[in-house]
Amino acid sequence: MKKLQQKLLLAFMILSIVISGIMVPAKDTQAATKKVYLGKYTLTAYCPCKKCSGSNGKKTASGKTAKQGRTIAVDKKKIKLGTKIRINGKTYTAEDTGGAVKGKRIDVYFNSHKKALKFGKKTNVKVYKIVKK
Numbered sequence: 315m316k317k318l319q320q321k322l323l324l325a326f327m328i329l330s331i332v333i334s335g336i337m338v339p340a341k342d343t344q345a346a347t348k349k350v351y352l353g354k355y356t357l358t359a360y361c362p363c364k365k366c367s368g369s370n371g372k373k374t375a376s377g378k379t380a381k382q383g384r385t386i387a388v389d390k391k392k393i394k395l396g397t398k399i400r401i402n403g404k405t406y407t408a409e410d411t412g413g414a415v416k417g418k419r420i421d422v423y424f425n426s427h428k429k430a431l432k433f434g435k436k437t438n439v440k441v442y443k444i445v446k447k
């Protein structure tokens with residue numbers, strides 16, 4: 315008899331865990347954000363080398379360490395630091411600034427100078443910012 319009670323208790327515990335899992339609303343970040351079109355930008359690339367970043371290296375204007383695939387440099391007057399930026403289906407974060415990055419221009423961070431050179435310069439690229447609804 316005692317074993318049955320234990321089994322029932324266990325079954326009840328599992329069931330309540332399953333139910334609570336179902337009841338918790340799924341976090342849908344896509345639904346809570348929207349894209350705002352900022353216009354057509356000119357994209358260039360940079361890396362932590364002396365030629366691109368001087369003595370700053372991987373240190374960005376936001377204080378964060380630059381990371382390929384995430385960090386972009388922007389004109390703070392156009393885009394606030396910390397803003398999520400969508401370019402060609404990829405989401406970046408505005409974390410850095412640059413003396414030559416003015417107006418509708420974005421500098422995309424790469425690990426190596428070679429990769430930055432390969433990226434080159436792209437004009438008339440549609441840029442969006444991701445904002446909470």
Ligand SMILES: [Zn+2]
Nearest residue numbers: 361363366427
């Ligand atoms: Zn470089």
